[in-house]
Amino acid sequence: MRKNANPHSGRMFSDRRWKRPFFVNLLVSITLFTGTIFGLYLSQYAREDQLQLDTELFEDAGDSEGYFIESELRKSLELVEVDEVEPPRLAYLISGTKGDSQRMLRTLQAVYHPRNQYILHMDLEAPPRERLNLTMSVKNDPTFSAVENVRVMAQSNLVTYKGPTMIACTLQAIAILLKESLNWDWFINLSASDYPLMPLDDILYVFSNLSRKLNFIEHTQIYGWKLNQRAKPIIIDPGLYLSKKSDISWTTQRRSLPTSFKLFTGSAWVVLTHSFVEYCIWGWDNLPRAILMYYTNFVSSPEGYFHTVLCNTEEFQGTAVSHDLHYIAWDTPPKQHPRSLTMRDFNKMINSSSPFARKFHKDDPVLDKIDRELLMRTDRFTPGAWCVGSSEGGADPCAIRGDDSVFRPGPGAERLLGLIKTLLSDEFRSSNQCLKQ
Numbered sequence: 001m002r003k004n005a006n007p008h009s010g011r012m013f014s015d016r017r018w019k020r021p022f023f024v025n026l027l028v029s030i031t032l033f034t035g036t037i038f039g040l041y042l043s044q045y046a047r048e049d050q051l052q053l054d055t056e057l058f059e060d061a062g063d064s065e066g067y068f069i070e071s072e073l074r075k076s077l078e079l080v081e082v083d084e085v086e087p088p089r090l091a092y093l094i095s096g097t098k099g100d101s102q103r104m105l106r107t108l109q110a111v112y113h114p115r116n117q118y119i120l121h122m123d124l125e126a127p128p129r130e131r132l133n134l135t136m137s138v139k140n141d142p143t144f145s146a147v148e149n150v151r152v153m154a155q156s157n158l159v160t161y162k163g164p165t166m167i168a169c170t171l172q173a174i175a176i177l178l179k180e181s182l183n184w185d186w187f188i189n190l191s192a193s194d195y196p197l198m199p200l201d202d203i204l205y206v207f208s209n210l211s212r213k214l215n216f217i218e219h220t221q222i223y224g225w226k227l228n229q230r231a232k233p234i235i236i237d238p239g240l241y242l243s244k245k246s247d248i249s250w251t252t253q254r255r256s257l258p259t260s261f262k263l264f265t266g267s268a269w270v271v272l273t274h275s276f277v278e279y280c281i282w283g284w285d286n287l288p289r290a291i292l293m294y295y296t297n298f299v300s301s302p303e304g305y306f307h308t309v310l311c312n313t314e315e316f317q318g319t320a321v322s323h324d325l326h327y328i329a330w331d332t333p334p335k336q337h338p339r340s341l342t343m344r345d346f347n348k349m350i351n352s353s354s355p356f357a358r359k360f361h362k363d364d365p366v367l368d369k370i371d372r373e374l375l376m377r378t379d380r381f382t383p384g385a386w387c388v389g390s391s392e393g394g395a396d397p398c399a400i401r402g403d404d405s406v407f408r409p410g411p412g413a414e415r416l417l418g419l420i421k422t423l424l425s426d427e428f429r430s431s432n433q434c435l436k437q
Contacts, residue, residue, distance in 0.1 A: 087405045088207045091117040091184040091274075093173040096192035097159065098126040101134040103192035103362050108150065110371070111190070112381050113200040114143075114404040117181045118150040119173050123159040125245050131156060143381075143398065151180070163237030163248045164301040166268075167292075174277045185212050187272045193359035194269075195367060197327065198412025199375055201384040203355050205409040206416045215273050215316065216423075218324045219266035219307040219434065230304075231263055232256075234297045248299065258294060261287070264307035264434075265300075267324035269358070272306065276316050280309055287313060311434035320434045321423050327352040328359075342366055350374070353419035355412070374412065384408060 092111060096104045104120055112118070120138070122131045135152045144150040153176065157169045170189060177184065186207065196203075222230060232254045238246045257263075280288045288309050295301040295308075310316045327349045329339045340359055341349065343366050349357050360367055371377040379396045381387070385408035389400035422428060 085208075087115065087204060087407070088186065088210075088212065089115045089117065089184040090204070090207070091119075091177045091181070091187045093119050093121065093170060093177075093187070093189045094192065094194075095121045095123070095159070095169065095189070096126070097123045098130070099362075100126070100192035101130050101137075104134065105137055106367075107190060107192060107195060109380050110375060110377065110382050111196050111200060112143075112150075113204065113384060114147045114149065114386055114401055115204065116149060116200070117177055117184050119153060119177060120151070121153040121169055121173060122156060123169070123245075124156045124243070125158065126156070143401075147401075149181075151176075158239035158243070158245050160237045160239040160245060160248055162300045163235070163239055164296045164298065165237050165239035166302045167295065167305045168240075170302070171281065171292075175281050178278060178281060185274050187270075187274070187277050189268075189270060190356065191358065193361075194326070194356055195358070195360055195370060196355060196382070197349055197352075197357050197370065197374055198355050198416065199382045199384055199410065201407040202409050202412035202416060205407040205413045206420060208407070210420065213273055213275065213319050214321055215276055215310060215319045216271035216321045216323055216325050217266060217307060217310060218322050219264045219311060219320060220322070221311070222263045222265050222304075226265075227257060227263070230265070230299060231258075233299065235299050236297065240296075255297075261291060261308060261312040263304065264311045265304045266307045266322070267326070267328075268300075268302035269324045269326050269356075270306055271325055273319065276310060276319070279313070279316070280306070317434040322428075322431065323419075323423050325355050327354040327357040340364075343369065346370075350415070353415040355416055 090113075092108075094104050094107055101122060104122065108118060108120065120134065122134055131152075138144050138150050138152055141150075153173065155172075157165060157172070159165050159169055174187060177187070234251045234253050234255055236249045236251065238244075238249065283289045291305065291309050291312070295305045298304060310320055327341075329341060329345055329348070331339055338359060340361050341357060342364060346366055346369060349370075375382045377383065378391075379398065381396075381398045383397055385406045386402050386404045387398035387400070388402035389395060389397040391397045
């Protein structure tokens with residue numbers, strides 16, 4: 001049988017076999033080439049964006065009003081007119097754990113505005129029934145259902161205090177917001193123990209007059225003995241591997257300091273621009289991923305990850321404003337956790353001019369005082385110009401929605417505007433730790 005076989009049959013079979021790897025290699029080559037071209041495009045885009053940013057932020061370094069669209073600098077930079085700029089939109093992450101569902105809903109209703117986006121995360125420590133009740137409360141709310149701007153994260157993650165699981169959960173929430181709603185300008189993270197100190201109309205009004213490239217993130221570079229205590233130890237977060245929450249574990253090994261980037265630390269509560277958090281997710285030059293891998297074994301990574309990425313990226317260094325826009329009270333000397341706020345802190349909260357404060361005990365009487373005297377909140381939501389219904393007979397004026405791009409600023413806007421002007425002053429901007437590295 002072998003003698004009668006066609007001598008070319010084996011070659012023909014081989015000819016057919018080389019076709020598959022050939023086309024696979026061809027596809028890989030085309031993909032790599034396309035990726036290279038795309039990378040060059042992004043690189044040029046980043047350079048052009050950096051040039052524009054440098055012009056907007058530093059062309060008139062002596063004028064703190066340069067960050068405001070309504071200033072004279074707007075004319076010299078040929079920015080679009082105020083009435084042609086769409087008012088900003090904010091994206092909120094509100095997080096909580098076991099027993100926090102009602103606190104999360106209260107904070108959500110206090111900071112709610114139809115223009116904004118909201119995502120809620122209740123960690124895996126909370127029982128399934130509580131997570132389900134939170135989801136159903138959002139789903140059954142007629143305003144949330146109509147506007148469709150509030151969502152509860154379907155995947156609940158374990159979040160360990162001082163561990164990287166907190167920053168992992170935050171990045172996941174940002175990725176969902178980027179996927180489902182691109183139309184927002186700043187990302188703000190809050191916990192169930194946070195609460196606003198002014199209506200959203202005040203906050204949106206002030207932010208309408210800000211450059212949308214400003215990142216409010218309290219930060220400072222880590223020096224000296226802090227490097228040994230914070231950067232060299234290696235920790236393990238059980239929440240990354242186990243299904244039950246426990247404290248972080250310390251290893252006996254220590255590591256050397258990174259040489260490709262400098263380490264920064266600060267507040268875990270941030271107000272970050274859309275462009276910056278998008279960079280943290282996509283990381284087109286790989287720096288955010290490299291830093292994230294480093295912070296996987298870093299104690300209190302939420303107090304360093306965003307700070308280190310921002311201050312080591314030339315495109316964003318000049319956009320950092322070292323303030324977290326929170327009023328937080330600490331003991332003297334400071335303890336591990338801030339002091340819980342009560343009635344005695346009410347005037348200090350107002351005088352801080354901050355739009356948010358933390359932390360509050362559940363249903364503390366000072367929250368009712370904030371509702372009455374600062375938010376003018378008597379129903380579900382903090383009222384604003386978008387609430388055009390009647391309040392007669394105890395009716396909810398926010399049950400009928402008006403134009404959500406119209407704001408009715410009050411005393412809170414004046415306080416916040418004063419704080420922002422201070423933060424953008426030459427004296428305060430000169431303390432920008434990113435540019436001092």
